[in-house]
Amino acid sequence: MKRLTQLLLAGFCGLTTATYAQQTRPVWLDEITIKSFSEGIPAVLGKTNAAGDSMLINGRYFKHGVGVNATSILAFFLDGKATEFSALVGVDDKGNRNLPHTFYVIGDRNILFDSGEMRLGDAPKPVKVNLTGVKRLGLLVKVNDEGRTKVYSNWANAQLVMLDNHLPKNIPNDGERYILTPPAPKTPRINSPTVFGARPGNPFLYTIAATGDRPMTFAANRLPKGLVLDPKTGRITGSVAERGTYAVTLSAKNALGTATKTLKIRIGDTISLTPPIGWNGWNSWARLIDQEKVIASADALVKMGLRDHGWTYINIDDAWQGKRGGPLNAIQPNEKFPRFKEMVDYIHSLGLKTGIYSTPMITSYAGYVGGSSDFEDGHITDEIIANKRSYRYVGKYQFEAADARQFAEWGIDYLKYDWRIEVPSAERMAVALKQSGRDIHYSISNSAPFANVKDWVRLTNSYRTGPDIRDSWNSLFVSAFTLDKWAPHGGPGHWNDPDMMIVGNVTTGTQLHPTRLTPDEQYSHVSLFSLLAAPLLIGCPLEQLDPFTLNLLTNDEVIAIDQDPLGKSARLVMEQDGFQVWKKPLEDGSWAVGLFNVGDFGKTPQSYFRWGDETARSFTLDLVKIGLNGAFTFRDVWRQQDLGKFYGTFKTEIPHHGVVMVRMFPVK
Template sequence: MAKLHLLLLAFIGTTVAYAQKTTTIWLDGLSIKSFSEGIPAVLPKTNAAGDSMRINRRYFNHGVGVNATSILAFYLDGKATEFSALAGVDDKGNRDLPHTFYVVADRKILFDSGEMRLGDAPKPVNVKLTGVKRLGLLVKVDDDGRTKVYSNWANAQLVMLGNHLPENIPNSDEKYILTPASPKTPRINSATVFGATPANPFLYTIAVTGDRPMQFSARDLPKGLSIDENTGIITGKVAERGRYKATVIAKNALGEATQKLTIKIGDTIALTPPIGWNGWNSWARTIDREKVIASADAMVKMGLRDHGWTYINIDDAWQGKRGGKFGAILPNEKFPRFREMVEYVHSLGLKVGVYSTPMITSYAGYIGGSSDVETGQVTDSIVANKRAFRYVGKYQFDANDAQQMADWGIDYLKYDWRIEVPSAERMSVALKKSGRDILYSISNSAPFANVNDWARLTNSYRTGPDIRDSWNSLFVSAFTLDKWAPYGGPGHWNDPDMMIVGNVTTGTQLHPSRLTPDEQYSHVSLFSLLAAPLLIGCPIEQLDAFTLNLLTNDEVIAIDQDPLGKSARLVINENGLQIWLKPLEDGSYAAGLFNVGDFGKTPESYFRWGDEKTKSFIVDFAKVGLKGKYRLRDVWRQKDLGPFTDSFKTDIRHHGVVLLRMFPEKQP
């Protein structure tokens, strides 16, 4: 009787399971951008250009249009039963490049389209997903930076159990903190070299941690400079060219710290990479005066200024009409009392940046630096049709805008467009004639073929597309920069874009970075090794303890700000290990050991499955070009590891890093 009862219960359970309600959802009904871990656009119901979705002359009203290599990742948690779609290259895509479509579930490839090209009929996709936890949709294209590489998941649908919806891949790994707290005694963290132009305004702030109050002083400053003893801000103007050796001093009740400071007065500014904050990935188009001031206040309150963070940069969306005494771009209604705002930020010892473009309209649809009419004005109809005016107009106003920036006291310009040399050169000349040192950063995707021009004309140049908070985007933006390394240096830095830590908005609403904690350590480590600009892209006042700790390790920052200005080079790339080696001014080396796994080598490797493992590696010194005995220091933990001869063995977490300082020891 008991056996019959158990069989009956089993039958009832099976019947209920089979009868469980399912819901079919269109992928284009989801917030699809939030599921994208690729770089270019992902759009619902259209191709990636925003046009009608069409494959082999057949139109589709439903689906997801993607561009180039595309990665869509979904957390299903066993709540889906089926995925279906028609996969194919969009009729407005690139004719020459083969695309391969994959459906990957819990590390298993369920669909492989083989190579598909423009004009091929769409291929039907229909895969069962019962019990699947994680689903990945991958389109693989070796686009080599080419544009209009459009393809589609047409009529894409998921069948879900009940009313469940797919979720984003969870990012719940422990936010482990490695860096010890700064001591209460003074410790100076400023860059040890600083460049300025003769007779231009000079602003340098001594960054120092330790208990307040703090008293500041300096010895052997060049004529024309003075230091505020309460703030450590050095201001003035130096008329004579030269190389000046000064000493800066910070003192509190517990002790005193000194640091040598080399001041170079000449033609080169930005002798170390810029380090600060940019507002786009925090606030995008909603940036305003109050948010800028709040960010500057937070830079001080959170202690970032004491670790050398300097710039407060306003991205696109501050621009209003053209006018004023210079006939220049003036701020819009969100930025009243603009000069007063700049002066306030300067009073904190920080610097201010703005955004512009040589195009008629900016990417966000605001007035740019050129026009097809002589007055330079941009009408409302032009703004409404901004995509049609993303080109350099007949009349350019570089000199007008540079003069206005200098008059306000601007310290940094982000100049953004599809970069070409003539526009880059016009603004470079205008800034140098403005009477103020304005760091000149051009964006985005600078053509490598013109790298010598970018190094000659600018202080930093974007080496790739806009970064997103995904491992794929970070890998493309930073782990592929070895060919650029010889061209960066003091005064002209390779720029892989803003930092993707903290809360960011990169095409979707503000959310915590999708990088795992391990990936964030790798991110900050590699940017520092590359001598890249360090520009935080998150709201500073929202920093949690983990992210603040990540951004305030002075030994990591010192690698980025090293006066030698050399970028690390990729010296090992095998068996899932990358080693980047950077020579430093004192004769030591910084070495980043990265566990990149097999990323990009298999369809499965593009996704995070939640079961990734730590791996052991042995570093052979001779294989990276070093021989003999080295004293090693773990930079993130600020801990000496001891002397090692010929090799070093360590465990590295998946997509994680071990960042070392390697000091050569004299041989007996």
């Protein structure tokens, strides 16, 4: 009997173990939405190299794997639900021959695999690492590409062995979305720029942006001849024939009080005396943009109160273009924009401005008609439409003059001119816009070579200083924290442009999703863009703004630093022990200073990833070391609080990838 009982118990235990044992299954990385795991800048592709061609390493083809370009960062949340990662790694045969690549596999801060330097022609190296218990996995390819192209490498045959039916997830972005900025007062406060430029005789539109309880009435004393103010809306319109600088006193009045501000109107050759701020549709809707979405965005900018804080532009990006036609043989809108001029007029009626997109190439980035053609009449063929990528070059015939005149007739206020602009194309459009009879902010995109910066300053109103931005700390760091060399060149009329803002819900290569920047990183993002005097173009659907993101975008003291009429960009004045200090002079003699905890980003393989155990660090600012002598009154601009007087040093806590941003007023 005892023996029978033992056999029965053994059988039961065996059944229990078999029933509850976790099964494993391999998961190819190219069969999940791999783009959503990328925190690098160039796109990653499954089953091909980064150019979309067959994956090939040292003459060997692979049907499975992930092709990447330049420095690549793939981050996965496994939560202990994986047992193994395996791959064959190497430089793609169509990649750059001269650059060494290093592949890393990192689990919970531990380097599990280091390939050493690999070059084109090296045999692929096998990777096989144990992931038991690993919560966060990082796949890093490190290469110093210095802006060179075709920097292709491959994670060939890359697969995870997962437990049961689990799949890898994105790294959690669950930090507290803390709100720092207090609500605007109910009394009037004027927030629009204090300087505005227009060319003689051209249409003029300036809206007095003011917060405070409504109803509110507006006034403007000493307006130059030719301008009129609507006292109910605060819109100043008309045109001014005489060159000169006109000092105008603006006022906004409600039942609780009156606010005043001096506006300098400069009529001359230079427009865009402060960086443009507004909204761009690409990172919201990409190719799905249409007339209804644009109007909804304009309405939301007003409804959300952004207009009252100075946000002005509603910019349509790529995918609005139809074929050439009309009296000017200019680009006409496609079927998604059936009443284009009415749409522009409606946006203007809200006191806002309208932007548009084009390119000097035959086809745009999204494959729509561009500003040139190999046919004299500019028509586009079915072959071009079917093979649009093959026509990303400037055609034999250019149509800048016709397109610029059409933009002016529609009432366009901003042009984004796209796709690796070279100087001759930039100059042709610059001349055409100046001869159009309308002030149109001229922005070129993307990656304007630094070697031609003097031409960009001469020809354009803003110029992209790097690649397209993505919603990751790596992309933000590359786009903004490396711009010190550009700083001396930006200023009134010609602004350094690090690309759109990556807050709220964004697309950036994948379906609409909340930005992957942590709340601390988002405060750093808005702070640094403002310190750099960069264009501020919101890249998310405005009607989807949550309270945290809206609060980020409506701090008038931060916006005022970006819009300061002196127009100087901050400079990187200190970098030590994982901290950066950026200092910006302001017109009134004060200084805006950003203290950033960048965490030695990029200096170790582990620093490219977020591990979930990061903490705030203490930092002591030595004022003398950054060239500031004497006593200063400090103001925390995010909290809009005075911090007191400081002499010599200032000590504070800064979150990981976060910021403390202060305005410093000399004590006399």
